[in-house]
Amino acid sequence: MKKTLRILALLVVLATVATWLATGADRGWTKTSKDVKTLDEVTGIEGITHKPTFIAGVDFLTLGFGGAAALFGSSFFFRKPNTKNNQTNQTNN
């Protein structure tokens, strides 16, 4: 269990960083839309439309690292299986 939790924590960190990099490594807040500007040639006004896009920000990184830290921390509550004691017990029997 201990090992599983630690591997899971590592996977969460890797997935978080990979998502952040893949969506543009934005150093601002997480965004779920992106402004697309289109020029109206008659009036010269730039119209703004909102394209649904996920852009991971630093809050996403914080959440990911926090989750990974919690998983890693919880792994300390599980004891490592004591293989040496088991072997000694088997020999005595």
Add this chain to the structure above:
Amino acid sequence: MKLTHIIPLVSLATAVYAAPQSFDFKDPKGVNNAVFKLDAPLESINGSASGISGTVSFDPENPAATTGKIVVAAESLTVPNPMQKEHLHGANWLEVTKYPEITFEAKSLANVKTDAGVTTADATGTFTLHGVSKEITVPIKLTYLKDKLGSRVPNLKGDLLVIRANFNINREDFNIQKGQYEDKVSPTIDLSLSIAGASVAK
């Protein structure tokens, strides 16, 4: 024809010619927008609003007489971060359900300069936000585009009026988190308006 008959006819003709046109700012193409920006430590909060309506009375022969009211639907204000948008619309910030409209009613123009259909002026009027009304003066640019409505909206004839304005307000003047979060969100809000209105020829 007697002179006494001609004078009223000439007066009527002049009045018709000089009559101000009414421009409707509910844009069928949906490009009208108001952009706002607030400085913040990590990243400035940039958003926009598209729910714009209102009418402006504009006389190409006398731009100084321009008056009108522009309305922005508070619900249409949006920012790219969903949590920020929820806060912006919520009870602690704009309270959009309680105060659904942001308005500017222009009452007079000063420092009017017109050149080749482009007028610049300082518009004084009442700005209403979050239920608080305050008289402010904003620099505006009016561009009159005669007979250009058909280029945007087929089968319609008429004129266009483009209004641009860049100014800033203080959120505390409008009771928006007065004295709160000044280290997190700037009290100054930069506003930029780019809108086009249409006057259909009768």
